[in-house]
Amino acid sequence: MRIGYGFDSHAFKPGVPLIIGGLPIDYPEGLAGHSDGDVLLHAITDALLGAVSAGDIGTFFPPSDPRWKGAASDIFLRTALEEVATAGYRIVNIDTVLVLAKPKIVPIAGDMRARVAELLGVSPRDVGIKAKTPEGLNQDGVAVAHATVLLEEIKTPEGKLAIAVEDDVDAAVKNLVDGIEVHDTRALGRKPAFDTDDLT
Template identity: 50%
Template sequence: MSEEIRWAVIIVAAGKGERAGGAGPKQFRMLAGRTVLARSVQALAAGCKGAPILCVIGEGDHAAYGAALGPDAERSPLLPPVPGGSTRQGSVLRGLQSLATARMRPSHVLVHDAARPFASPELITRVMDATLRTGAAIPGAPLADTVKRVGPNGLVRDTPPRTELRAIQTPQGFAFDSLLAAHEKAFASGRADLTDDAAVLEAAGLPVEIVDGDLENVKLTRPEDFSAAEARLSLALETRVGFGYDVHAFGPGDHVMLGGVAIPHGRGLAAHSDGDVALHAITDAIFGALGDGDIGSHFSPTDMRWKGASSDLFLRYAVERAKSRGGRIDHLDVTLICEAPKIGPHREAMRARIAEICSVPLGRVGVKATTSEELGFTGRREGIAAHAVATMRLPAEPDA
């Protein structure tokens, strides 16, 4: 591919997706720990490396868009989103017009539906290669079922030969100027019934090449599509276990924070933040399962922003890091080591608080306590220590 060829990606995410059920547009719904839109952005970023990605979203969906992408917005080459039109055709036109005014106007563009989160790099490469040959290429999958053409009276008109038919998918690839001109021509003529971009090009009398589609590249349309996608993704998860440890010495104060609960005590814990050893240990356990550093690498103890900070902030951040990678926390287990205060009376409150912070069921949280039989610094009542284990499932990563 020559250096002067510049690709851009448009992801159409302006629909309401009402047939999919659930609350809100389907592209913002969770799918195995990540939103459908986040998965589609990731797929296109992986298949068309380095290309800027422009999402076309519904009017008033900016907050939902930002929440749906989360940390992915930082890792992907995303352009600011633009509002779409009342139809898919109108939304794509607005995306093309936005790219046309960009500083790096692309020579080629991929257009993809946000509701197709399973586009593989191999499929994307096939589409891109064919686009460079002919100027327009779309993926199509052969039909397994016989298709009938039906009249308004409900009677069969005819049976088109199945070998001539394809179920069309996205992403679809085009020479940018040709697609923009075809869309503007369709708009000027009042055509608004074209359901994909290949049809827009066909209406302009331009050729479109078909490449092999991918049966795995399904479009999420109905509730059962989401159920099948959840089941499919659950098979691709691997179990990870992370371990965390933290300790803080006693200092001045009249309470200690443990497991997100303020427990009355004759001394406090000396720390840069609130010194909650239980939440710190759990946070590090989650980072450990992710292979994502430790609490100090994310929240430096020399950074004054975290002076006196509530430790639930750190734990929520770790949980969001796990979610952004499609992780599912299966169990959290923490053991506190101290002679005092007594943990038993506060155990259930701590479990409930940890479950709330991590958005997991209460039954997936364990809190235990023990003494060190008056041995060591905890036995001398100089401080409190905590051990934690986090068990989660995470999408399997290819071996390096």
């Protein structure tokens, strides 16, 4: 088993759409950020990468790179899922906390939970989303997200590690998040350095 923790924060900004947890929210302000500012998906991405010691979101998608201006944050999440699959793990559950004054998250928490679960390829019952107000923190104009993820090692029926095949990472990701075991038992190893050109 491995545990990962992620944190992110973004300031609110007028004139941009608000997207949290991959869910568009009707609100007059969005979150400033080099991508779409999805504070929740950014925290989850860092939690997943941290759980398999693969660096952080900035390692793969530097804010200085203009290619990620306005990019949808599910691209970042898919990359983290690839790293988890390549390392031979799958998600057990994920728990998150959003800290923001407005908008109210409770009325849309169910939809957000379902969307995050869909993006991760897990059941909604394996995703926790909680919301808190920043009382006494003087950060009413900011949204903050914390995420914790628990991963488990994938094993074949023989008890050996199930390793993702580097030539077919996309299929491996789908297999792992769907709970289907991969039966390649070659030695565990990281794939080559991630090439961001693959996503452009």
